[in-house]
Amino acid sequence: MIAAKAIRLVLVLLTVAIAAFALAKHSPVDPINAYLGADIARVGPEQRALIAEKWGLDQPAITQFWRWAENLARGDLGYSMTYNAPVADVLFTRFQASLPLMGLAWLLSGVLGFALGVFAGAFAGSWADRIIRVYSYVLASTPTFWLAIMLLVVFAVGLNWAPICCATPIGVVPEDVTVLDRIRHLALPLVALTVLGVAQIALHTRAKMVEIMQSDYALYAKAQGASRMDIALRHGARNAALPAVTVLFASLGELFGGSVLAEQVFAYPGLGKATVEAGIRGDVPLLLAITLALTFVVFLGNSIADLLYRIVDPRMSRGAKPA
Numbered sequence: 217m218i219a220a221k222a223i224r225l226v227l228v229l230l231t232v233a234i235a236a237f238a239l240a241k242h243s244p245v246d247p248i249n250a251y252l253g254a255d256i257a258r259v260g261p262e263q264r265a266l267i268a269e270k271w272g273l274d275q276p277a278i279t280q281f282w283r284w285a286e287n288l289a290r291g292d293l294g295y296s297m298t299y300n301a302p303v304a305d306v307l308f309t310r311f312q313a314s315l316p317l318m319g320l321a322w323l324l325s326g327v328l329g330f331a332l333g334v335f336a337g338a339f340a341g342s343w344a345d346r347i348i349r350v351y352s353y354v355l356a357s358t359p360t361f362w363l364a365i366m367l368l369v370v371f372a373v374g375l376n377w378a379p380i381c382c383a384t385p386i387g388v389v390p391e392d393v394t395v396l397d398r399i400r401h402l403a404l405p406l407v408a409l410t411v412l413g414v415a416q417i418a419l420h421t422r423a424k425m426v427e428i429m430q431s432d433y434a435l436y437a438k439a440q441g442a443s444r445m446d447i448a449l450r451h452g453a454r455n456a457a458l459p460a461v462t463v464l465f466a467s468l469g470e471l472f473g474g475s476v477l478a479e480q481v482f483a484y485p486g487l488g489k490a491t492v493e494a495g496i497r498g499d500v501p502l503l504l505a506i507t508l509a510l511t512f513v514v515f516l517g518n519s520i521a522d523l524l525y526r527i528v529d530p531r532m533s534r535g536a537k538p539a
Contacts, residue, residue: 225515229508234281236507240500241277247498248273251297271297284501294501298493303505306490311509313383314486316402318475321409325471326464328410329417334456336418337425338448348418356415360474364408364481371404378404381483405478412474413467420459428452465521468514 248267252259259267268274272283287294293303336348355363372380379385383401384393428434429444429452437447476488483489487506494502 221519225512228515229511232507232511233285233504236504237277237281237284237500240498240503243495243498245496245498247271247297247500250497271295280500284504293505296494296499296502298490298497298499298502303501306502307487307505307509310485310487310490313484314475314479314488316398317405317409317479317484317486318471320402321406321413321475322464322468322471324406324410325413325467326417326460329414329464330421330457330460332414333418333421333460334425334448334453337422337456338429338444338452340422340426340429345422348422352415352418352422355412356419358412359477360408360412361477361481363412364405364478367404367408368481383485401484405475405482405484408478408481409471409474413471416467417460417463420463421456424456424459425452428455461521461524465517468517469510472510472513 248264248271249256251267251271265274272280275283284294293307295301296303296306299306332348332352336345339345368380372378379401383398384390385397385401388397425448429447434447434451437451438444442450472488475486476491478484479486479488480492487509490502491506493499494506
């Protein structure tokens, strides 16, 4: 089983790498023009040729991809034209900034979404259920960038409760940045990603809970005098955890997509913003590295979900279908 998953992972990474490289090469962005920026008018053809030779852009696309794959096999992710630094260093720095944001947003959206879904399903048809459903339906269709802009306008510009941008105060050296400063800069992007992530999990959990509350064993427990909340917590939460875990781990890719937009709005220096910069500048090595890293994380998340299924419902490890 482990060997099969490893082979599948290699094939998925290879396919994603080829697709991402082809898309980058067919992009209208000229990496040399993006690299030169404002100095493009002062650079002649000879200098452009030297720059192309330095970055290997004068080689055919197949040769470029093969050289990148050979370097990757040796553990070399390449060199970023955008940040003028090794791709591995850029990934490590940006990952350090994005991990608290995406990790906390993923965890909070899972916990809050599951709790709201269980409560709404346990009291289906009540005012609380209607409010949770309206909240979920509205936010499930709300663009991340729009919500991020609204949060920025209201809480940063209007009320001045939060900083406008960045992960740390502008002009302050990293050694002088306090934990409170980092929390204040993290708050708005975290709220934007968490609020949107709650909706899908809440809706899926609610649908499962409604089914559970109408099951025979729930009716039997109610006949014995158990309250709705007691039935929901003792009998429903465990079974409702399966779809919630599925949606939670499947949302890793969506979470990264949301972080790209949120980090752009808040100028948060994480992986999402680095992805946009790499795309605008045609930085193929950095784009490929971020794409492969995201693919690996999503694949790992799905594998962890498979293991959690067997913990939540041991019947699945014996091949039985859950009730």
